[in-house]
Amino acid sequence: MKESQLYAPVKALMQTQGYEVKAEIKGCDLVAIKPDSPTVIVELKLSFSIELVLQGVDRLSLSDDVYLAVGIADSVIKRRNWRNKQADYKKLCRRLGLGLMSVRLEKEEGEQVQVLLDPAPYNPRKNKQRQTRLVKEFTTRIGDPNTGGVNKKTIVTAYRQDAIKCAQVLSTNAPMTLKGLRAQSKVEKAGNILQNNYYGWFERVSRGVYCLTDKGYSDLKLNADLAGSLVREVANKSPDVPCG
Numbered sequence: 001m002k003e004s005q006l007y008a009p010v011k012a013l014m015q016t017q018g019y020e021v022k023a024e025i026k027g028c029d030l031v032a033i034k035p036d037s038p039t040v041i042v043e044l045k046l047s048f049s050i051e052l053v054l055q056g057v058d059r060l061s062l063s064d065d066v067y068l069a070v071g072i073a074d075s076v077i078k079r080r081n082w083r084n085k086q087a088d089y090k091k092l093c094r095r096l097g098l099g100l101m102s103v104r105l106e107k108e109e110g111e112q113v114q115v116l117l118d119p120a121p122y123n124p125r126k127n128k129q130r131q132t133r134l135v136k137e138f139t140t141r142i143g144d145p146n147t148g149g150v151n152k153k154t155i156v157t158a159y160r161q162d163a164i165k166c167a168q169v170l171s172t173n174a175p176m177t178l179k180g181l182r183a184q185s186k187v188e189k190a191g192n193i194l195q196n197n198y199y200g201w202f203e204r205v206s207r208g209v210y211c212l213t214d215k216g217y218s219d220l221k222l223n224a225d226l227a228g229s230l231v232r233e234v235a236n237k238s239p240d241v242p243c244g
Contacts, residue, residue, distance in 0.1 A: 003046050006103045007023055007029070007044060009105070009113045010044065011023075012113075014042075018034045019034045019037075020032065026062075029044040039062070039065065040063065040065045041067070042068075042069050043056055043069065045068070045069070045071070047071070048068070048089050052068050052070070056093075056096070057096060057098070060098070064121075065099070066098055067099035067115075067119065068099070068101070069113070070089075070101070072104045074105070074106050086116070093119075097119055097121055097122050098119055099117050101114065101115050101116060102116060140158040141157065141158040143229065145161075156226065159193070159198075161226075162190070163198070163199055163201065164223055164227050165187050165227075165230050166187055166193055166194065166202070167212055167219075168227045169181055170202070171217065174210070175209050176209065178190060181194075181210065199215075201213055
């Protein structure tokens with residue numbers, strides 16, 4: 001497939017909507033004009049890329065109606081990749097105020113142009129719940145135990161820090177009542193952490209009494225430095241609470 005092959009089907013689509021269409025006008029791949037309507041600009045590319053997005057953003061200085069037209073290859077793998085990424089492409093275009101088209105050139109099906117998104121001003125809606133969770137995670141996480149940009153590595157969340165604090169206390173005091181564990185670890189949600197047992201570290205001995213599993217002991221050793229720093233942080237920031 002050649003990039004120039006995308007022009008004819010996109011032109012035909014615009015003509016059916018009453019536009020007069022011309023190619024390569026002042027650097028724009030396709031320009032469509034009809035009376036009493038905004039000028040439409042379409043940039044053509046064989047694949048979705050940052051280069052195409054930058055071209056589209058540049059064309060927004062010429063018109064509010066700018067589309068990116070992307071060729072869809074006839075191979076099964078490339079078509080599947082396009083479907084998997086299409087939602088993200090639309091999200092990006094929507095945020096930038098760009099429209100998006102897909103163009104398929106297949107002899108058995110003919111030339112097909114699908115308008116996936118029309119250009120429109122983007123008015124972002126904030127997700128209050130996610131905002132609250134973001135700030136809460138930031139404020140409750142102790143220190144900065146992670147390195148930004150690192151992949152395939154366990155992220156130390158505030159929840160994991162609380163679980164480690166509970167495991168650290170249990171490692172030297174097990175079996176232990178939930179009330180005593182909460183008092184020594186300073187973890188208010190210790191009950192939920194032990195009952196959910198997300199990491200497989202805790203075992204219920206009897207009602208309200210817990211101990212540490214073998215996995216809990218082994219994982220605690222792997223997190224020994226972090227556990228030590230958390231214990232020191234609790235001791236420095238919180239007053240001692242006697243066990244009940």
